[in-house]
Amino acid sequence: xxxxxxxxxxxxxxxxxxxxxxxxxxxxxxxxxxxxxxxxxxxxxxxxxxxxxxxxxxxxxxxxxxxxxxxxxxxxxxxxxxxxxxxxxxxxxxxxxxxxxxxxxxxxxxxxxxxxxxxxxxxxxxxxxxxxxxxxxxxxxxxxxxxxxxxxxxxxxxxxxxxxxxxxxxxxxxxxxxxxxxxxxxxxxxxxxxxxxxxxxxxxxxxxxxxxxxxxxxxxxxxxxxxxxxxxxxxxxxxxxxxxxxxxxxxxxxxxxxxxxxxxxxxxxxxxxxxxxxxxxxxxxxxxxxxxxxxxxxxxxxxxxxxxxxxxxxxxxxxxxxxxxxxxxxxxxxxxxxxxxxx
Amino acid sequence: xxxxxxxxxxxxxxxxxxxxxxxxxxxxxxxxxxxxxxxxxxxxxxxxxxxxxxxxxxxxxxxxxxxxxxxxxxxxxxxxxxxxxxxxxxxxxxxxxxxxxxxxxxxxxxxxxxxxxxxxxxxxxxxxxxxxxxxxxxxxxxxxxxxxxxxxxxxxxxxxxxxxxxxxxxxxxxxxxxxxxxxxxxxxxxxxxxxxxxxxxxxxxxxxxxxxxxxxxxxxxxxxxxxxxxxxxxxxxxxxxxxxxxxxxxxxxxxxxxxxxxxxxxxxxxxxxxxxxxxxxxxxxxxxxxxxxxxxxxxxxxxxxxxxxxxxxxxxxxxxxxxxxx
Numbered sequence: 001x002x003x004x005x006x007x008x009x010x011x012x013x014x015x016x017x018x019x020x021x022x023x024x025x026x027x028x029x030x031x032x033x034x035x036x037x038x039x040x041x042x043x044x045x046x047x048x049x050x051x052x053x054x055x056x057x058x059x060x061x062x063x064x065x066x067x068x069x070x071x072x073x074x075x076x077x078x079x080x081x082x083x084x085x086x087x088x089x090x091x092x093x094x095x096x097x098x099x100x101x102x103x104x105x106x107x108x109x110x111x112x113x114x115x116x117x118x119x120x121x122x123x124x125x126x127x128x129x130x131x132x133x134x135x136x137x138x139x140x141x142x143x144x145x146x147x148x149x150x151x152x153x154x155x156x157x158x159x160x161x162x163x164x165x166x167x168x169x170x171x172x173x174x175x176x177x178x179x180x181x182x183x184x185x186x187x188x189x190x191x192x193x194x195x196x197x198x199x200x201x202x203x204x205x206x207x208x209x210x211x212x213x214x215x216x217x218x219x220x221x222x223x224x225x226x227x228x229x230x231x232x233x234x235x236x237x238x239x240x241x242x243x244x245x246x247x248x249x250x251x252x253x254x255x256x257x258x259x260x261x262x263x264x265x266x267x268x269x270x271x272x273x274x275x276x277x278x279x280x281x282x283x284x285x286x287x288x289x290x291x292x293x294x295x296x297x298x299x300x301x302x303x304x305x306x307x308x309x310x311x312x313x314x315x316x317x318x319x320x321x322x323x324x325x326x327x328x329x330x331x332x333x334x335x336x337x338x339x340x341x342x343x
Numbered sequence: 344x345x346x347x348x349x350x351x352x353x354x355x356x357x358x359x360x361x362x363x364x365x366x367x368x369x370x371x372x373x374x375x376x377x378x379x380x381x382x383x384x385x386x387x388x389x390x391x392x393x394x395x396x397x398x399x400x401x402x403x404x405x406x407x408x409x410x411x412x413x414x415x416x417x418x419x420x421x422x423x424x425x426x427x428x429x430x431x432x433x434x435x436x437x438x439x440x441x442x443x444x445x446x447x448x449x450x451x452x453x454x455x456x457x458x459x460x461x462x463x464x465x466x467x468x469x470x471x472x473x474x475x476x477x478x479x480x481x482x483x484x485x486x487x488x489x490x491x492x493x494x495x496x497x498x499x500x501x502x503x504x505x506x507x508x509x510x511x512x513x514x515x516x517x518x519x520x521x522x523x524x525x526x527x528x529x530x531x532x533x534x535x536x537x538x539x540x541x542x543x544x545x546x547x548x549x550x551x552x553x554x555x556x557x558x559x560x561x562x563x564x565x566x567x568x569x570x571x572x573x574x575x576x577x578x579x580x581x582x583x584x585x586x587x588x589x590x591x592x593x594x595x596x597x598x599x600x601x602x603x604x605x606x607x608x609x610x611x612x613x614x615x616x617x618x619x620x621x622x623x624x625x626x627x628x629x630x631x632x633x634x635x636x637x638x639x640x641x642x643x644x645x646x647x648x649x650x651x652x653x654x655x656x657x658x659x660x661x662x663x664x665x666x667x668x669x
Binding site: 055056170172173200201202203204205206209227229230233234257267268271272273274275276277278279281283284285286287290 | 384385491521522523525526527529530533548550551552554555556557558573574575578588589591592593594595597598603605606607609610625
């Protein structure tokens with residue numbers, strides 16, 4: 001049984017997902033609040049990788065920040081929905097509790113490890129800081145555990161690396177160190193926000209392989225936020241596609257890549273070059289126009305001004321998320337002849 | 344047909360502890376109307392190579408010739424002459440466009456520098472080119488920051504084309520753009536090349552993009568070309584393990600049934616490249632003699648070349664490993 005087919009029963013810790021997001025809504029504060037994220041729902045089980053994909057401004061990173069209570073409270077806040085992590089509703093958890101969760105039950109890694117690491121502290125100090133905070137480990141015990149963590153992320157000569165400063169490490173090694181720090185609190189959930197965007201192809205493949213091994217070996221649940229489709233293809237079990245603040249399609253990775261149902265997903269995949277033009281590969285499909293600003297999203301379906309299959313219904317009514325095949329999709333015409341004809 | 348030839352090009356930088364050969368004896372040919380895709384990771388020397396071809400960097404050996412005539416690279420006059428023939432599109436249009444110049448000034452500037460045309464000619468030419476790259480004429484009076492990333496890259500392309508160059512060097516031109524915008528810019532570049540019969544050197548780390556736009560590809564590792572040939576031949580039957588590892592990491596690879604090949608380690612420092620074959624420290628198939636003998640170019644098929652001592656053998660070894668794994 002693959003994680004994606006697992007049915008989420010009520011409350012049973014063995015079958016309930018580790019993370020469940022229901023109807024999440026995020027708005028700007030101020031006199032004229034604008035909704036940035038609307039009705040975002042997904043679940044993530046232990047030992048599973050869910051990729052959240054979409055272009056800049058889709059709301060991918062914002063959703064992840066909200067999960068860890070990292071939104072700037074004076075400007076943006078969660079105004080609806082629930083975030084349940086390990087059975088606990090953390091939607092409006094107190095700052096003190098959120099600090100325990102961050103790096104404890106859930107940890108996060110980012111695109112640019114150099115700007116997240118402290119340049120004047122050794123790698124070891126920074127891992128041990130997290131071990132002290134979340135595991136109460138100090139002294140020789142912390143040092144021994146830090147070495148174990150560096151070995152876990154496959155850093156050669158771990159004991160020697162402990163006393164290095166971040167600038168001495170390559171981009172790939174720094175990202176491994178970030179992962180080691182993230183794992184110090186033994187989290188069940190790892191949020192990886194564009195972890196390979198700044199890395200070279202072969203190094204990116206190494207980091208993806210490492211994340212996938214950690215998922216399998218320690219049962220980590222990984223929420224991979226990225227626009228790097230080859231990376232998604234490599235390790236994701238399931239994919240959720242975001243457009244203009246909403247999830248428009250969710251499904252198994254193989255199914256989505258083989259037969260995307262939403263016109264936006266179809267557009268995104270056929271905009272990616274496949275094959276050689278010199279050998280007759282077709283012209284790339286352009287998605288006309290640009291992503292709308294949150295303050296002026298169109299009525300009905302937000303994608304309709306750019307959609308080749310849009311009809312009057314799409315302007316009049318917002319499509320609800322509905323099951324289709326093994327996945328879910330928010331499109332009036334998904335699975336019908338209208339979509340097939342427009343492609 | 345025009346033919347640009349890069350022969351034995353070497354670009355060296357003097358560092359505190361010795362000399363770094365960022366580009367080490369590279370030979371390539373780029374015919375008019377064709378695209379040569381150059382692939383490699385950061386630090387492999389592909390940007391140094393691109394800069395040397397545009398005259399932004401002075402080669403320490405070798406150089407560029409057009410139809411057999413060497414293009415001089417010394418002196419301001421030679422630089423100007425070269426700039427008329429060879430132009431470059433950069434990765435980050437925000438960093439390569441003066442933020443305080445209007446789009447009109449930016450696109451017309453190369454004509455000014457070269458003292459070409461009257462004021463009216465220049466204005467006409469700029470407006471026509473703006474039409475061609477798909478930007479409304481109203482943009483002429485705007486500033487770069489008022490445009491989106493894709494629109495700025497169109498300005499960068501118009502600026503590169505206004506002198507009617509013969510060779511266009513594109514250095515990661517779509518890497519900073521979102522997928523749907525990438526498609527727009529790639530389609531535009533492909534159309535412009537066909538219309539103008541441009542020779543194009545396309546530098547990218549994105550293998551799917553390289554495969555799509557190129558007629559020929561060259562794979563670069565630590566300053567040297569390790570494999571080159573017609574794009575589909577290289578993709579179907581890579582002769583160098585490094586090429587094989589790069590291709591295995593693409594979106595189409597999995598659909599085409601290619602097994603993953605993840606390389607160990609990272610790019611060694613170009614200050615101190617490994618002895619023998621430079622790739623051997625990361626090569627899953629390296630033999631002891633790879634450390635002592637430097638590979639020379641072999642020609643496995645017409646139009647192709649590869650620099651690997653174990654060519655033929657490594658493919659068997661990979662097949663055997665995969666069979667054992669399955």
